[in-house]
Amino acid sequence: MGKCINVGIIGYGTVGSGTVEVLLDNKTTIKRKTGIDINIKSIADLQINKKDDKYLREIPVKTTDAYDIINDPEIDIVVELIGGYNPAKQFIMDSLKNGKHVVTANKALLAVDGLEIFKLADELGLHLGFEGSVGGGIPIIRVIKEDLAANNINEIYGIINGTANYILTKMDLEKKEFDEVLREAQQLGYAEADPTFDVEGIDTAHKITILATLAFNTVIPYEKVFVEGISKIKQVDIDFANRLGCKIKLLAIAKKHENDIEVRVHPTMIPERYILSKVVDVFNAIYLVSDKVDRTIHYGRGAGARPTGSAVAGDIINIARWIESGCKKTIPILGFKDKYTQYYPVKDINDIRSSFYLRFNALDKPGVLSKIAGILGKYGISISSAIQPGESSPGDVVPLVFLTHETLGRNVTNAVNEIDSLDVVKEKTVVIRVEGKK
Amino acid sequence: MGKCINVGIIGYGTVGSGTVEVLLDNKTTIKRKTGIDINIKSIADLQINKKDDKYLREIPVKTTDAYDIINDPEIDIVVELIGGYNPAKQFIMDSLKNGKHVVTANKALLAVDGLEIFKLADELGLHLGFEGSVGGGIPIIRVIKEDLAANNINEIYGIINGTANYILTKMDLEKKEFDEVLREAQQLGYAEADPTFDVEGIDTAHKITILATLAFNTVIPYEKVFVEGISKIKQVDIDFANRLGCKIKLLAIAKKHENDIEVRVHPTMIPERYILSKVVDVFNAIYLVSDKVDRTIHYGRGAGARPTGSAVAGDIINIARWIESGCKKTIPILGFKDKYTQYYPVKDINDIRSSFYLRFNALDKPGVLSKIAGILGKYGISISSAIQPGESSPGDVVPLVFLTHETLGRNVTNAVNEIDSLDVVKEKTVVIRVEGKK
Structure with missing residues (x-):
C-alpha cells in the first residue's frame, strides 16, 4: 500500500509551478519507484487567487497564508520557493521548529545567511534539501555530499548562471554587443527586468559559495567572494578571444590550498x-x-521550471524515502560533521596568480607600445603573446592586446593603474583572467 | 565517538587496491564527513601472499580464503572485486545469506545474471552498492535511482568503455590503424592482453544493460542487446567521418518507446x-x-584504480551511514518497487531507424555508381550526401561513401547484402550508424 507523504509548497512562481507539474505528471512513475504517494496538500502564494492552471486545480488547499502550511500538523515536508531573504528565512525556521522537513531552492538565502538554518535542521534531526539551489536540474549537491564523499574535492569550475551564459553565447555567435543581447534575452524571458543578479555575477557567487562550502567542508563567508560580472565585456574582446583560440565564460572558480582557499567569480577566457x-x-x-x-563534469539545464522542479521533486522523494524508513538522519545538511565555525582564510583576489588578457586602448603613435611594455615589465609581468593592431592611422585609438604569463593579481592591478594614467591611454584597460594557458 | 564499520574486501587487483588506497588515504576526510570509522578488517586474494604495499601492511587480516570474510561475524560489508561470474556470484549470495551488505563493481555478473542477487538482497533488506560497475568514478547509478527519481528517463547515450574510446581517439589523432593502436594501448596497460570484452563492445553492453534497467525500470535481458565492436573500423572511415564533420565513437544507446525499448552498442558517427x-x-x-x-551529461574517468575505488568507497560510506541510522532499507536495489519480471520487448536491430554511413569498395568503372544507387533506391534508402572518390585510374578499387537519410536497419542490411554480391564490389561494405544528422 505504501505510505502517503503530505507536501505543502510556498510560492507558485516558475520553480513552484515546475515542481507541481513534475510531481503530478509523474505521480505514477514516482509511486512505482518509491511505493510512496506524494500528495501536494497545499500551496501558498500571495497571488494564488489570480493563478489558475490544470495542475493547481488538483491541489486541495490553496491559500495566501504560508502559515496555513507551516502550522498544518498533517504536512510532512514544507517546500519554500518564494526566494529572497525574508520572509523566506522565517518560513523555513518556523517550519523546522514545527518539526517539518524542508526543501528549498533559495541560493541567495543559503549562501548569505544559511548557517542558522543548517544548524537548526541538524539539531532537530530534520532534512533540508537544496538540490535545486545550484545547477537547476543537474544532480550536484548530493553528488558532492554523498557520491564523492570518499574524496577531497580540491577545485571547482562552474558555469552556473544560465542567463549570463546565454548572453555570452549570443554575443559570440551573433557578433552583437552586450546591451543588445541583454534586451533580446529579456524579451525572450531568459533575463529578468532587473538583470543585476545574473549579469553582475551575484547569483553565480551565491551558488559557488554553496558548492565550495560542501566541497571543502568549511563555511565560506559570502562577503569574501570576489565578484565581477559580464556587463563590461565588449564584442572586440570576444573577437580577440576567438583569435586566441578561447571562449569567454562567466566562471565560478573555487580552489582549496593547504592553508587557505580561493573563491571567485569573473569573466574568464578558457581554451x-x-x-x-x-x-x-x-x-x-x-x-x-x-x-x-x-x-x-556535471552538465544540464541550470534553470527553468521543469529542470529545477525535477531537482526539488528529487529532494522531496529522497526525504519521503527517509521518512518511510523511520530512521534518524545520518547525513548532516552540509555533508560534514565538524563544527560549522571552522573557517579557512579566503585569499584576496590580488594574491591569486593567473594569466591575464589585457586590452589597452592607446593612441597609435611611436613609443606607446614600449612605454606600456615597460610598465608591465616593471611589475614583473611577462608577456606570452600579443596581437598587433590592424590597420590604423597615426593618432587613432587602437586596441593593444597582450596575454600574460602567470602573475599575481596585485601586479596587474598596479601596472594597469599606472598605464591607465598615461596620456596616450584613452579608455580604461580591459582585464580578463585566463585559465588553461601558461 | 561514532560507530566503527568493518569491511572485508575480496580481490586485491586494480579496483581492490584502488579502493583500499582511497579508504586509507582519506580516512580522516571520511571520518570528518560521516563521523564513522570505516575499518578494512580483511582482504582476501588468491595471490595475497605474493602482494605487498604500504596499504596492505595496514590491514589486520590477509587471507587466500574469501570465506574468512564471508563467515566473519564482525564484518558488516563485503566488497566483491574479483570480477567474472563465478565464484563471484557465490561469494555475493553467501555474503547476503550471512546478513552482510555487499558492494561490487562486477558489471558482467550484474548484467548477465544479476536478478537472483537483486532479489535476495531486497528480500533480506540488505544493501547492494554497484556504483563502480558503470562509468568508473562517475556518479551515475545513484543519480539515476535517486537524484532523477522524479523523471522518466527516455534516452541514454554512453561512451562507457575507456579502452575503446582511447583507441578511437588515438586512431583519429595519430592516423594509425586499429591493430597498431591496440598494440600500443596494450603496452601502456590501457588494453588487456585479451581485449575482446573492450573492443568488441561486450563490456559496453554489460554497462548499458545495467543503466537501461535502472533508467527504464524494467529488467533488460542482456542477450537481447545488439553488440558490434570497433575492431573493423579503418583509418579511411575515421578520415571520412572528419570530412563529414563527425567523430566515430563506440556508443551505447538505449531508448524507451511507448511499447518497447531499444538497447544497442555499435560504432556511431556523431557530429x-x-x-x-x-x-x-x-x-x-x-x-x-x-x-x-x-x-x-555525466563525465569522468570510466576506469582505473582510484576513480573506480572512489565509487566503491562511496558505496561503502553510503551503506555505513545507513547502518549507523539503524533503519530499514527503503530504496530497492534497482530503484523501483515493481516486480522484476516485467519485461518490455527489446527491438530487433533491423527494426530500428537511423541514418547510415555506407562505404562501398567498388571498381572505378562506368555504371558502378548508378548500379549501387539503384539498389539503395530499390530498398527505399535515400541519400543525404555522398563523397566522390579522389583521383584514381579505371580499374582501381575505390571507396564510395554515402550518408543516408533515416531508414530501417533491415533495408540497409538487405541492400548491402545485394550490393556486396555484385562483381564490381570487391570488399565487404562498411556500415556505421549515424546519430544527429537527418
Missing part, C-alpha cells in the same frame, strides 16, 4: 579545447577536480 | 558539435534525456 567552452546557451556545467576520482 | 564528440582518451560520459530535467 576552446576545454569541454567547458562547449557549454552554451542556458546550459550549466560544474567541473570538479577531486583527489581520487580526478576530473568529473 | 563534432555534440559534447559527446569531445569526450576523448580513456574518459567516459553518459548523456541522459529525461522528461522533466531534459538533457544531463
Whole structure:
C-alpha cells in the first residue's frame, strides 16, 4: 500500500509551478519507484487567487497564508520557493521548529545567511534539501555530499548562471554587443527586468559559495567572494578571444590550498579545447577536480521550471524515502560533521596568480607600445603573446592586446593603474583572467 | 565517538587496491564527513601472499580464503572485486545469506545474471552498492535511482568503455590503424592482453544493460542487446567521418518507446558539435534525456584504480551511514518497487531507424555508381550526401561513401547484402550508424 507523504509548497512562481507539474505528471512513475504517494496538500502564494492552471486545480488547499502550511500538523515536508531573504528565512525556521522537513531552492538565502538554518535542521534531526539551489536540474549537491564523499574535492569550475551564459553565447555567435543581447534575452524571458543578479555575477557567487562550502567542508563567508560580472565585456574582446583560440565564460572558480582557499567569480577566457567552452546557451556545467576520482563534469539545464522542479521533486522523494524508513538522519545538511565555525582564510583576489588578457586602448603613435611594455615589465609581468593592431592611422585609438604569463593579481592591478594614467591611454584597460594557458 | 564499520574486501587487483588506497588515504576526510570509522578488517586474494604495499601492511587480516570474510561475524560489508561470474556470484549470495551488505563493481555478473542477487538482497533488506560497475568514478547509478527519481528517463547515450574510446581517439589523432593502436594501448596497460570484452563492445553492453534497467525500470535481458565492436573500423572511415564533420565513437544507446525499448552498442558517427564528440582518451560520459530535467551529461574517468575505488568507497560510506541510522532499507536495489519480471520487448536491430554511413569498395568503372544507387533506391534508402572518390585510374578499387537519410536497419542490411554480391564490389561494405544528422 505504501505510505502517503503530505507536501505543502510556498510560492507558485516558475520553480513552484515546475515542481507541481513534475510531481503530478509523474505521480505514477514516482509511486512505482518509491511505493510512496506524494500528495501536494497545499500551496501558498500571495497571488494564488489570480493563478489558475490544470495542475493547481488538483491541489486541495490553496491559500495566501504560508502559515496555513507551516502550522498544518498533517504536512510532512514544507517546500519554500518564494526566494529572497525574508520572509523566506522565517518560513523555513518556523517550519523546522514545527518539526517539518524542508526543501528549498533559495541560493541567495543559503549562501548569505544559511548557517542558522543548517544548524537548526541538524539539531532537530530534520532534512533540508537544496538540490535545486545550484545547477537547476543537474544532480550536484548530493553528488558532492554523498557520491564523492570518499574524496577531497580540491577545485571547482562552474558555469552556473544560465542567463549570463546565454548572453555570452549570443554575443559570440551573433557578433552583437552586450546591451543588445541583454534586451533580446529579456524579451525572450531568459533575463529578468532587473538583470543585476545574473549579469553582475551575484547569483553565480551565491551558488559557488554553496558548492565550495560542501566541497571543502568549511563555511565560506559570502562577503569574501570576489565578484565581477559580464556587463563590461565588449564584442572586440570576444573577437580577440576567438583569435586566441578561447571562449569567454562567466566562471565560478573555487580552489582549496593547504592553508587557505580561493573563491571567485569573473569573466574568464578558457581554451576552446576545454569541454567547458562547449557549454552554451542556458546550459550549466560544474567541473570538479577531486583527489581520487580526478576530473568529473556535471552538465544540464541550470534553470527553468521543469529542470529545477525535477531537482526539488528529487529532494522531496529522497526525504519521503527517509521518512518511510523511520530512521534518524545520518547525513548532516552540509555533508560534514565538524563544527560549522571552522573557517579557512579566503585569499584576496590580488594574491591569486593567473594569466591575464589585457586590452589597452592607446593612441597609435611611436613609443606607446614600449612605454606600456615597460610598465608591465616593471611589475614583473611577462608577456606570452600579443596581437598587433590592424590597420590604423597615426593618432587613432587602437586596441593593444597582450596575454600574460602567470602573475599575481596585485601586479596587474598596479601596472594597469599606472598605464591607465598615461596620456596616450584613452579608455580604461580591459582585464580578463585566463585559465588553461601558461 | 561514532560507530566503527568493518569491511572485508575480496580481490586485491586494480579496483581492490584502488579502493583500499582511497579508504586509507582519506580516512580522516571520511571520518570528518560521516563521523564513522570505516575499518578494512580483511582482504582476501588468491595471490595475497605474493602482494605487498604500504596499504596492505595496514590491514589486520590477509587471507587466500574469501570465506574468512564471508563467515566473519564482525564484518558488516563485503566488497566483491574479483570480477567474472563465478565464484563471484557465490561469494555475493553467501555474503547476503550471512546478513552482510555487499558492494561490487562486477558489471558482467550484474548484467548477465544479476536478478537472483537483486532479489535476495531486497528480500533480506540488505544493501547492494554497484556504483563502480558503470562509468568508473562517475556518479551515475545513484543519480539515476535517486537524484532523477522524479523523471522518466527516455534516452541514454554512453561512451562507457575507456579502452575503446582511447583507441578511437588515438586512431583519429595519430592516423594509425586499429591493430597498431591496440598494440600500443596494450603496452601502456590501457588494453588487456585479451581485449575482446573492450573492443568488441561486450563490456559496453554489460554497462548499458545495467543503466537501461535502472533508467527504464524494467529488467533488460542482456542477450537481447545488439553488440558490434570497433575492431573493423579503418583509418579511411575515421578520415571520412572528419570530412563529414563527425567523430566515430563506440556508443551505447538505449531508448524507451511507448511499447518497447531499444538497447544497442555499435560504432556511431556523431557530429563534432555534440559534447559527446569531445569526450576523448580513456574518459567516459553518459548523456541522459529525461522528461522533466531534459538533457544531463555525466563525465569522468570510466576506469582505473582510484576513480573506480572512489565509487566503491562511496558505496561503502553510503551503506555505513545507513547502518549507523539503524533503519530499514527503503530504496530497492534497482530503484523501483515493481516486480522484476516485467519485461518490455527489446527491438530487433533491423527494426530500428537511423541514418547510415555506407562505404562501398567498388571498381572505378562506368555504371558502378548508378548500379549501387539503384539498389539503395530499390530498398527505399535515400541519400543525404555522398563523397566522390579522389583521383584514381579505371580499374582501381575505390571507396564510395554515402550518408543516408533515416531508414530501417533491415533495408540497409538487405541492400548491402545485394550490393556486396555484385562483381564490381570487391570488399565487404562498411556500415556505421549515424546519430544527429537527418
